Amino acid sequence: MKIIAINASPRKNGNSAKMLDSWIEGYKSVYPDVEVERVDLYTLKYTGCRSCFSCKRKNGPFYGTCPIKDDIHDLVAEVYDADAIAIASPTYFGNINGMLHSFLERAMFSKNTYHMNHESLAPKPVPVTMIYSCNCTPELAEKFHYPHHWDDLEAEISLVFKHPVSRVVAYNTYQFNNYDDYDVQMFREEDKREWRDEHFADDRRKAFDTATVIAHHIR
Numbered sequence: 742m743k744i745i746a747i748n749a750s751p752r753k754n755g756n757s758a759k760m761l762d763s764w765i766e767g768y769k770s771v772y773p774d775v776e777v778e779r780v781d782l783y784t785l786k787y788t789g790c791r792s793c794f795s796c797k798r799k800n801g802p803f804y805g806t807c808p809i810k811d812d813i814h815d816l817v818a819e820v821y822d823a824d825a826i827a828i829a830s831p832t833y834f835g836n837i838n839g840m841l842h843s844f845l846e847r848a849m850f851s852k853n854t855y856h857m858n859h860e861s862l863a864p865k866p867v868p869v870t871m872i873y874s875c876n877c878t879p880e881l882a883e884k885f886h887y888p889h890h891w892d893d894l895e896a897e898i899s900l901v902f903k904h905p906v907s908r909v910v911a912y913n914t915y916q917f918n919n920y921d922d923y924d925v926q927m928f929r930e931e932d933k934r935e936w937r938d939e940h941f942a943d944d945r946r947k948a949f950d951t952a953t954v955i956a957h958h959i960r
């Protein structure tokens with residue numbers, strides 16, 4: 742049994758990473774011996790899809806796979822063999838960040854066919870948990886349509902991975918240790934700290950619980 746946990750934040754121990762680690766802990770609480778591959782995308786050199794269409798060339802050697810040989814070459818294939826995966830992303834300009842978008846282009850386009858029903862070439866269903874962290878409060882996230890962005894993305898992911906996507910969100914995240922050192926007039930450090938102390942443990946708990954539910958359903 743193997744799970745893959747992908748951190749799309751440049752911060753290896755930031756909000757996304759902590760949420761992701763809770764998801765891993767949750768899974769391990771059910772399967773202590775599960776093999777865990779944890780990946781920090783920002784440590785890897787890669788591009789998004791290069792539109793070569795090798796993955797769609799009839800009878801071609803790369804049909805259904807991505808031929809680009811860079812640091813995510815193996816990972817974009819391995820995610821389809823995993824028992825479950827989790828992907829944690831900070832929100833940049835209202836959506837997942839660029840590194841994750843590039844990764845998903847590569848991982849998903851090769852399996853996402855141009856057949857009439859967009860049938861997926863994934864060999865089996867893989868439960869995916871999407872973990873988002875954002876500076877916005879839930880109210881602001883709603884106002885700026887973040888849930889719609891997530892719905893759209895998760896619809897694509899569930900189609901390609903052949904399984905409904907689970908979602909966990911951490912709102913109003915604490916961004917840096919000393920707010921006084923930064924020009925952030927919109928926020929008060931005390932408010933951010935208070936929210937973090939009141940909510941972030943619950944957010945991590947939701948990531949943990951989501952993983953336990955998935956793990957219990959696996960076998």
Ligand SMILES: Cc1cc2nc3c(=O)[nH]c(=O)nc-3n(C[C@H](O)[C@H](O)[C@H](O)COP(=O)(O)O)c2cc1C
Pocket residue numbers: 750751752754755756757758830831832833834835836874875876877914915916
């Ligand atoms: C380039 C950049 C753009 C951001 N844009 C948004 C945004 O549009 N909405 C939001 O809620 N937070 C935004 N944020 C804040 C981060 O998403 C938030 O602090 C997140 O929790 C950081 O996660 P991390 O600690 O895992 O890096 C942005 C941060 C950066 C660096």
